[in-house]
Amino acid sequence: EAGVAQSPRYKIIEKRQSVAFWCNPISGHATLYWYQQILGQGPKLLIQFQNNGVVDDSQLPKDRFSAERLKGVDSTLKIQPAKLEDSAVYLCASSLGVPDTQYFGPGTRLTVL
Amino acid sequence: AQSVTQPDIHITVSEGASLELRCNYSYGATPYLFWYVQSPGQGLQLLLKYFSGDTLVQGIKGFEAEFKRSQSSFNLRKPSVHWSDAAEYFCAVGAGGNKLVFGAGTILRVKS
Numbered sequence: 001e002a003g004v005a006q007s008p009r010y011k012i013i014e015k016r017q018s019v020a021f022w023c024n025p026i027s028g029h030a031t032l033y034w035y036q037q038i039l040g041q042g043p044k045l046l047i048q049f050q051n052n053g054v055v056d057d058s059q060l061p062k063d064r065f066s067a068e069r070l071k072g073v074d075s076t077l078k079i080q081p082a083k084l085e086d087s088a089v090y091l092c093a094s095s096l097g098v099p100d101t102q103y104f105g106p107g108t109r110l111t112v113l
Numbered sequence: 114a115q116s117v118t119q120p121d122i123h124i125t126v127s128e129g130a131s132l133e134l135r136c137n138y139s140y141g142a143t144p145y146l147f148w149y150v151q152s153p154g155q156g157l158q159l160l161l162k163y164f165s166g167d168t169l170v171q172g173i174k175g176f177e178a179e180f181k182r183s184q185s186s187f188n189l190r191k192p193s194v195h196w197s198d199a200a201e202y203f204c205a206v207g208a209g210g211n212k213l214v215f216g217a218g219t220i221l222r223v224k225s
Contacts, residue, residue, distance in 0.1 A: 042215030098211035104156040
């Protein structure tokens with residue numbers, strides 16, 4: 001069974017630029033999550049989707065971050081404009097349902113200069 | 114609000130020695146508890162989970178964890194550490210709606 005796929009693996013941008021990350025969850029998983037992991041910290045949930053709908057985006061900085069999950073499968077997380085403090089690893093995870101084990105992708109490491 | 118405390122930022126053990134990583138949580142209801150491991154440049158891999166039932170949970174790679182409700186703890190143990198166990202370990206509690214709240218992690222170093 002294929003795992004959670006993410007791309008790109010690494011991205012370096014300058015502040016005020018925009019960036020997008022892509023995630024393809026495990027086939028059949030209805031729930032998809034985006035986490036932000038700042039160096040030295042545990043992952044923090046940014047947004048959770050159940051199929052196409054947003055379940056929890058309470059910790060998403062909505063003035064600069066946006067996410068969508070079209071057709072209930074792939075998802076894209078966007079940052080516009082990026083700030084220095086957005087440098088982090090962005091992890092995507094998926095689960096069959098709720099509650100259930102979350103399976104994580106390899107992450108995208110973002111560096112904002 | 115839910116929270117997870119991992120008191121040890123770094124732990125160093127000798128290869129072959131036993132290991133215990135501490136985890137304390139704060140959550141009002143019956144928690145779902147997880148341990149994940151993260152190697153450098155990798156995503157998080159699930160070691161084990163507790164949803165209900167037997168409070169001693171067996172996981173992959175020889176790890177186990179014990180849920181102690183009275184102490185709000187979910188400590189991870191392994192009887193004999195291998196050099197390949199060197200990584201960062203995260204404890205997490207499943208809050209409402211399957212949201213995971215993670216601790217800050219414990220970095221395990223294994224010396225030969």
